[in-house]
Amino acid sequence: MATAAEEQRAVILRGEDNVAVAARPIPKGYVIAVGGREVEVREPIALGHKVALSAIEPGQPVRKYGQIIGFASKPIAAGAWIHVHNVTAELFERDYAYASEQAPPLPTMEPRTFQGFLRPDGRVGTRNYLAVISTVNCSASTSRYIAERFRGDAWRKDYPNVDGVFAVTHKGGCAIPFGGPDHNTLERVLAGFANHPNVAAYVIVGLGCEVSYAQHLVEAQDLVTLGGVRKSGRQVEPVRPRVLNIQEQGGINKTVEAAVAAVYQLLPEANEWVRTEQPASKISLAMECGGSDGNSGVTANPALGVAADLIVAQGGTAILGETPEIYGAEHLLTRRAVSRVVGEKLVARIKWWEDYTRLFGAEINNNPSPGNKAGGLTTIYEKSLGALAKAGSTPLVDVVEYAERVDTPGLVFMDTPGYDPPCTTGLVAGGANVLVFTTGRGSVLGLKPTPCIKVATNTPIFDRMIDDMDLNAGTILEGESVESVGRRLFEMILDSASGTKTKSEQQGVGEEEFAPWHIGPTL
Incomplete structure (x- = not known):
């Protein structure tokens, strides 16, 4: 008598499918029973691969999930392995039927909560980080050097509510059209990380002559930092972020020291954020x-x-x-x-x-x-x-x-x-x-x-x-x-x-x- 594991050797996802998926490796000659059909496997089928449940002629659709996943490129016998050697992805028309289907009722359950950081804009953080944001690849190493000064645990005992200091670095920021798609996309991404609910505060580090220059990022995205009410009940007004350019600071070492000092100035404020009970609607x-x-x-x-x-x-x-x-x-x-x-x-x-x-x-x-x-x-x-x-x-x-x-x-x-x-x-x-x-x-x-x-x-x-x-x-x-x-x-x-x-x-x-x-x- 077959065990449950043996019976689960393959699965069929919809009744109209003509393939089954191997739930574990299937040896040649094994007879699988799925969807009311029994098929002898003609060749070994690896985990996650597909086996034909019926013969499929060239040009006929191969179906999984009740949908077309491709078309047979050659005759496929029942029990055969189905993969790139006998299936091709041809173009086919799809009926978009806009807004035609009614969604099933939402699951019913009691309201749930989690412990998060409620930010001034109503969003809730699940982490409480400080970010060092590089505007261009030319300031990436400098930004990383700044974050590395906070890799140890010495500072954490004084700021237990801060999850860490991390660097946001990348390979772009210059040699792109000013105001073009890449420039706008990069600034939108950097602003999204700067204003992220999981980020309490940040400093911005640029070179000084790049296309995506730091001050434009601040002005275009209207960036602010550290606003809101702290655990002490003290109201903190939003301020413009600290911006450092390597050329203006006088090189890498001076920029690192200035930025590290700026982070230490931000840490006490960031540490005042505490987790409170928040509704799961904030996820x-x-x-x-x-x-x-x-x-x-x-x-x-x-x-x-x-x-x-x-x-x-x-x-x-x-x-x-x-x-x-x-x-x-x-x-x-x-x-x-x-x-x-x-x-x-x-x-x-x-x-x-x-x-x-x-x-x-x-x-x-x-x-x-x-x-x-x-x-x-x-x-x-x-x-x-x-x-x-x-x-x-x-x-x-x-x-x-x-x-x-x-x-x-x-x-x-x-x-x-x-x-x-x-x-x-x-x-x-x-x-x-x-x-x-x-x-x-x-x-x-x-x-x-x-x-x-x-x-x-x-x-x-x-x-x-x-x-x-x-x-x-x-x-x-x-x-x-x-x-x-x-x-x-x-x-x-x-x-x-x-x-x-x-x-x-x-x-x-x-x-x-x-x-x-x-x-x-x-x-």
């Missing part, structure tokens, strides 16, 4: 998947979708990004849009990406990556459908630009690249105070100042990378329900928001991953 959740595999859309992403629905049910915000990685599945979001206008905003971004990739002689289906394909993802459509599972089931309430501040409760889509660092940089710049990152191949990303919870799609990667993974969604392949894992993830989000350190925070990860999206030419 702004960023959702990302990277190093994905064939089970990402089966386990971790649907579980994150459950958690996102719970956040939205509490009155909070869930932000989805990765425009090239919803390609081919965007029609499922446009149907859930609250209005035709919102749905059309999403389709406009899809069309922009088609033109953008065509301009450089590329195609969006250059994605999945080699690692994704090794994990069982065959086409961009399959990857997109799995990625979209993170969005749960609530209505799409808005579509925003890259790094644009997100203030609207509910499910929001942000236009970002699919590449993890620039995507998460944009999401965090938009104000996300918690980040959940799902991975099947194993990603170690973190991004200060926002805590990053990493969710493994399968038990082998969770066990192998136990020091980096926060939650194992692979238990879904072993019989636990998606709903159960999603609710456990929701509780982990609240715990992290209250100050529990994630694995990436424990390892100090989160500064090198800051990577603003670079759109245009370098001059």
Whole structure:
């Protein structure tokens, strides 16, 4: 008699699918029983890869999630391995049916709270950092030298409410058109980090002659710092940030000393912020998947979708990004849009990406990556459908630009690249105070100042990378329900928001991953 584990050798996601997904490696000759069908496997099927449940003729669609993920490029027999060698991603028409579908009722649950830092603008921080913000690559090393002066623990005993001092550095800031897309995007990102609810105060460090010069950033973004009421009840008026330019200060050493002194002046004020009980409606959740595999859309992403629905049910915000990685599945979001206008905003971004990739002689289906394909993802459509599972089931309430501040409760889509660092940089710049990152191949990303919870799609990667993974969604392949894992993830989000350190925070990860999206030419 087969054990439960043996019966769970493969899973079918929708009744109309003609493929099943391996929940664990399947040997040649094994007879799988899924969806009321029994099929003998013709060749070994690796974890996360697909097996045909019926014969598929050339040109016929291959279906997973009840949707088209590609078309057979050659005859495929029942029981055969389905992957890039016999499936192609052809263009096909999608019915956007704007705002045509009614979302299911939100989950009912009691109001929940977490311990956070209430800021003057009403947003709530889940961390309390000081930031050293570099306007240009020329001041990146200097900014890092400043932050490194606070790596030790000597200063912490006097400022226990401050989570740390970190540097925001990057490779851009010059050789770009002033006022052009890259200049505007970079300033929006830097302002998003400076004004982030997880940042109590900051200093800005520039070279002095760059395109993205510091004073313009301050004036254009109307940056202020350290306003609000402290635990003492003392009202602190907002002030203009401290700006230091290396050329004006007289070089690197003098700039470092001046900036370190400025940080020490800010620390007492930053330390006066304390955690207080805050409603879960103040959670702004960023959702990302990277190093994905064939089970990402089966386990971790649907579980994150459950958690996102719970956040939205509490009155909070869930932000989805990765425009090239919803390609081919965007029609499922446009149907859930609250209005035709919102749905059309999403389709406009899809069309922009088609033109953008065509301009450089590329195609969006250059994605999945080699690692994704090794994990069982065959086409961009399959990857997109799995990625979209993170969005749960609530209505799409808005579509925003890259790094644009997100203030609207509910499910929001942000236009970002699919590449993890620039995507998460944009999401965090938009104000996300918690980040959940799902991975099947194993990603170690973190991004200060926002805590990053990493969710493994399968038990082998969770066990192998136990020091980096926060939650194992692979238990879904072993019989636990998606709903159960999603609710456990929701509780982990609240715990992290209250100050529990994630694995990436424990390892100090989160500064090198800051990577603003670079759109245009370098001059």
